[in-house]
Amino acid sequence: MLVKEMMDKDFIVVTPDEDLVEVSLLMEKKRKFTTPVVDDQKRLIGWITSLDVTRGLRENLKEVKDVMHVKDDVIHVKDNDPARLAVLEASQHRVVSIPVVDEEDVVVGVVRTFDIVKTLSSLYEIKVYKIFEAMNNELKGVTWDELMEASAIVTRRRTGKRVTAQDYEKRIRDSTFGEAIWATGGLEKFFVGLIAIGELVIARKVAQARK
Amino acid sequence: MLVKEMMDKDFIVVTPDEDLVEVSLLMEKKRKFTTPVVDDQKRLIGWITSLDVTRGLRENLKEVKDVMHVKDDVIHVKDNDPARLAVLEASQHRVVSIPVVDEEDVVVGVVRTFDIVKTLSSLYEIKVYKIFEAMNNELKGVTWDELMEASAIVTRRRTGKRVTAQDYEKRIRDSTFGEAIWATGGLEKFFVGLIAIGELVIARKVAQARK
Incomplete structure (x- = not known):
């Protein structure tokens, strides 16, 4: 089983120049605690969480780039990686979701821990x-x-x-x-x-x- | 295996009267996307997420009770429930964590999806x-x-x-x-x-x- 068979294709992305208030509305509407940050080619360049957004709103910061984590910090996997890799990364780094990129670093999905739980527990069930x-x-x-x-x-x-x-x-x-x-x-x-x-x-x- | 053997005892709780700005600082510091809301006996009465907090900050709401979900809406399990139940709840309701209560409804832990992933994948590994x-x-x-x-x-x-x-x-x-x-x-x-x-x-x- 590959990452691309387990990933969620229903995800949101934001860009560094987006307004934080708009982003908070989007994340609340879509109920996402985390979202990849991409460039204009949809390539992964960073990551924000709803906790970065609360800090940004509290400190009156204006844009995604003021709170984002840059890519080197961001756990991510490739769509053709074995699904096991995403499972190990999620359990080791205690993250709730992991962005998935293709060969060109374009974000093509997100693996969420509750989807991993579903996949693993289907074996159990x-x-x-x-x-x-x-x-x-x-x-x-x-x-x-x-x-x-x-x-x-x-x-x-x-x-x-x-x-x-x-x-x-x-x-x-x-x-x-x-x-x-x-x-x-x-x-x-x-x-x-x-x-x-x-x-x-x-x-x-x-x-x-x-x- | 019981819920209490899988739950995380390192969790935070907040009360309805707490100041939202203080709560946002606490959640950021502890890196928690969600937290149970308890009464003065530590009994579960509700739940907030960091997305409720972003809304509260944006709309200039003041306290936890202005954004919290009340208990009837909140997925929760008992400490003596089978661990399987928490696994099924997490995968069915797509939540990242589930509060755990004892017989008196006191919050005694939280089951997080990445801990479930760790438990399930240890079988695989x-x-x-x-x-x-x-x-x-x-x-x-x-x-x-x-x-x-x-x-x-x-x-x-x-x-x-x-x-x-x-x-x-x-x-x-x-x-x-x-x-x-x-x-x-x-x-x-x-x-x-x-x-x-x-x-x-x-x-x-x-x-x-x-x-």
Whole structure:
């Protein structure tokens, strides 16, 4: 996934000569806490935040250039960078949005942290039974019922709780990957549970074949 | 994981009677775009953003209460809510931070989207070989070398590329879960690959035992 697939194309830009009062109206109307500053070719040259604007209004400064941060200070990414890079930059620098530029330094989008949250959490929100379906398709010759039975056995062994295959199936239909990770205590533990199920179901298949 | 484990305890609050100019100075100094408004018991009663402050300064309004949003409008979560809830709220309502209250409605923290990004991306940033180590520990009687050999075979079958066990080991030491998911085309596909490896390594173990 690339930055350009995650960025928001609905953004505002301002120029250094713009009047700060006009800019404050624009940012309020569009509900943006931050905006890139561009030159007349739309190339990124700086950045202002609504906190720069409050200072400007309070100190009676007149134009964007009186409060802007120049480009060297501004975290930014390229549209063809991996989306991961924007995620790492946002988390490391604790910014709420990152301007995106193309090869010519022209601003083409903005990556906002809540869009990153949406992208990352969509992974979390996948239903666990989708993973079991994929597992079932992969394990040729194993039926869905055999897979649920093995899952219930592994769960009983690990938790000591009486869980039937039907209970297990209901649980994975209702729960998401994110819930499962939090419930099992982490990604590795979640995978280890799945591997244990896979191992048991294969062992049972081998045992049946020998009968 | 609960909201209280993810929230930032370093936050500011303001009261309705505070002077807007003072509040703008505080928000700039602390670099906060948003702040909860509390009563004299520190209970949440509203919310202001730096964009409310720019409007207040421009329109010569005097106090927080002249620009604040009242509590019914304000997205908030409880400290004992699941962290997932804050993640869903942030992504759904596109807010940059969410106040956290305790049972008495007292503000005890703020969840910021870049902290959510950090939490979610730490899942992504786990090294793939950690998952293989967990898998190796789970599959009793299978050595690490056998696991790498099986992984290389599965990769050759699926991609047609000549990959040795050594290549494979190097790859999983360098790459993260996030990269692996993006590279394989999704969580299910990544997991199906792991199952295929587990199945092969078990099949080889069974075959050896029969010899």
